[in-house]
Amino acid sequence: MKTETRRVMVGNVPVGGGAPVSVQSMTNTRTADIDATVAQIRLLQEAGCDIVRCAVPDMDSARAMGEIKKQISLPLVADIHFDWRLAVECVKQGVDKLRINPGNIGDRSRTEAVVQAAAEKHIPIRIGVNGGSVDRSRYPELTPRALVESGLEQVRILESLGFYDTVLSFKASSVPLTVEAYRYAAKVCDYPLHTGVTEAGLPRTGLIRSAMGIGALLMEGIGDTIRVSLTAPPEKEVAAALEILRALGKRDAGYTLISCPTCGRTGIDLELLAEKVQSWLDAHKPKRHITVAVMGCVVNGPGEAKEADLGIAGGAGKCALFAKGEFLRSVPEETAFEEFTAALREIAG
Numbered sequence: 243m244k245t246e247t248r249r250v251m252v253g254n255v256p257v258g259g260g261a262p263v264s265v266q267s268m269t270n271t272r273t274a275d276i277d278a279t280v281a282q283i284r285l286l287q288e289a290g291c292d293i294v295r296c297a298v299p300d301m302d303s304a305r306a307m308g309e310i311k312k313q314i315s316l317p318l319v320a321d322i323h324f325d326w327r328l329a330v331e332c333v334k335q336g337v338d339k340l341r342i343n344p345g346n347i348g349d350r351s352r353t354e355a356v357v358q359a360a361a362e363k364h365i366p367i368r369i370g371v372n373g374g375s376v377d378r379s380r381y382p383e384l385t386p387r388a389l390v391e392s393g394l395e396q397v398r399i400l401e402s403l404g405f406y407d408t409v410l411s412f413k414a415s416s417v418p419l420t421v422e423a424y425r426y427a428a429k430v431c432d433y434p435l436h437t438g439v440t441e442a443g444l445p446r447t448g449l450i451r452s453a454m455g456i457g458a459l460l461m462e463g464i465g466d467t468i469r470v471s472l473t474a475p476p477e478k479e480v481a482a483a484l485e486i487l488r489a490l491g492k493r494d495a496g497y498t499l500i501s502c503p504t505c506g507r508t509g510i511d512l513e514l515l516a517e518k519v520q521s522w523l524d525a526h527k528p529k530r531h532i533t534v535a536v537m538g539c540v541v542n543g544p545g546e547a548k549e550a551d552l553g554i555a556g557g558a559g560k561c562a563l564f565a566k567g568e569f570l571r572s573v574p575e576e577t578a579f580e581e582f583t584a585a586l587r588e589i590a591g
Contacts, residue, residue, distance in 0.1 A: 245428045245463045246433065247432050247434045247466055248434060248509055249261060249434070250366045250407050251366070251407075252264075253293075253316050253338035253339075257436075257437075260426050260552040261466065263468060263493070264292035264293055264469060264491065265292045265293070265468060266294070266324070266468065266469040267286050267294060269296050269297070270282070273298060273307070274300070274302040276310055279296060280313045281309070282546075283314045283316060286476055286477055286480055287316050289477040292467075293319060293467065294314075294318070295299055295319035295320075295341060297360065300328070304328045304329065304331040306585065307336070308335035308336055308500075311335065317338040319341055319368070320332035320339070320340050320346070320360045322330075323342075326356050328358060329432045330359045332462055333356075334446075336552040337365065338365065338366075338555055340356065340367045340449050341367075342368070342370070343372075343375050344355060344372070354434075355398075356549050357400055357403050359431075360407075363405075366409060367407065367435065368409040368410070368411060369396045369397060369400075369410050369411070371389050371392050371393040372411075372413045372414060372440050373413075373414040373415065374406070375392065383581065384489040386412075387423075387426060389414065389419075390412050393411075397410070409435070409436050410435055411435065411436040411437065411438070413438055414439070415440055417514030420440075420455050422456065424465070424500075435464060435466055437460075437468050438470060438471055439455040439471065440471050442472060443583045445472055448471070449482050451562065452472070453482075453486055456468050460486070460487075461490060468483050470483045472588065494526040497523045497531065497533070497534055498531070499519065499520050499535075500534070500536075501537065505536055507538065508538035508556060509556040509557050509558050510561065512536065512538045512556060515536055515556070515578070519554075523575045526583075526586075526590065530590070531580075532551040532589060533549060534550060534553065535552070535554070537555040542557045545567065549566070550565070551565060551566070551589055552564075552585055552586055556575070561575055570585075
């Protein structure tokens with residue numbers, strides 16, 4: 243059961259309050275390069291991103307946000323560190339949300355200036371706390387409670403100023419530490435939570451760590467918007483986040499693709515065929531949800547995947563097409579993909 247949180251609007255995307263879990267990513271272009279940044283944001287949107295964030299390291303980047311905003315349709319978040327004046331400028335430029343870090347934004351007066359600017363434009367603020375931003379003079383040991391309390395100290399400042407359009411995140415590179423921090427946060431506040439495992443690493447390890455951390459929280463009903471942080475092109479972050487949501491039944495791709503592991507019975511290039519079928523399904527969105535199976539041999543094919551609306555199983559020079567566990571026909575291996583996708587087109591609409 244999902245933990246009930248307040249609702250915050252990031253542009254036209256609701257976050258919290260029972261809204262579907264949204265997917266975020268971050269551009270890696272130089273934000274002041276408007277053309278490159280806009281091009282990447284459009285690529286992220288095509289990949290399925292719901293909210294996009296841009297780093298704002300200097301005033302040129304802050305001033306570019308207004309033109310970027312004009313050329314895109316995704317909600318735009320400004321990621322601010324150190325200089326509160328950049329946040330104020332981004333508000334002027336019409337961004338949809340600010341992300342600030344309590345460990346480096348400065349004293350209370352600077353936070354007050356940012357909050358006042360955001361409140362006047364009805365722009366939400368995410369307070370993002372990570373392991374490196376916890377004040378170690380006050381919290382010598384990095385614990386889940388230290389992460390959360392560091393953020394809540396900033397929240398209290400916002401609340402004292404009458405500001406409640408706040409989203410919180412408490413990320414660490416440690417999966418157990420991150421999960422425990424969010425569990426604690428869900429008990430002590432009702433603000434929407436942006437979840438993820440920060441600095442998760444290269445795709446091979448980062449995908450696993452992110453899936454374990456984000457997936458564990460979402461299964462407990464914790465988390466309103468997510469980012470998979472990878473050392474990789476940002477569109478790969480979006481693809482990974484969508485797969486996590488699909489695996490948990492929180493986002494419908496229009497299809498479920500199942501494929502078996504390879505073994506000594508595999509009679510075709512199963513990995514290549516499965517990748518081609520998935521690419522076809524991504525490009526030809528089914529009008530109704532279908533389950534598709536790509537199996538390595540006829541021994542396991544129709545039996546293991548008997549619930550599939552349509553499946554294909556490899557053999558020695560031939561492939562078997564089947565539906566709901568029933569054999570349909572054999573097709574030559576060299577034309578298997580074409581005949582399979584033609585059959586898919588018939589059932590997918």
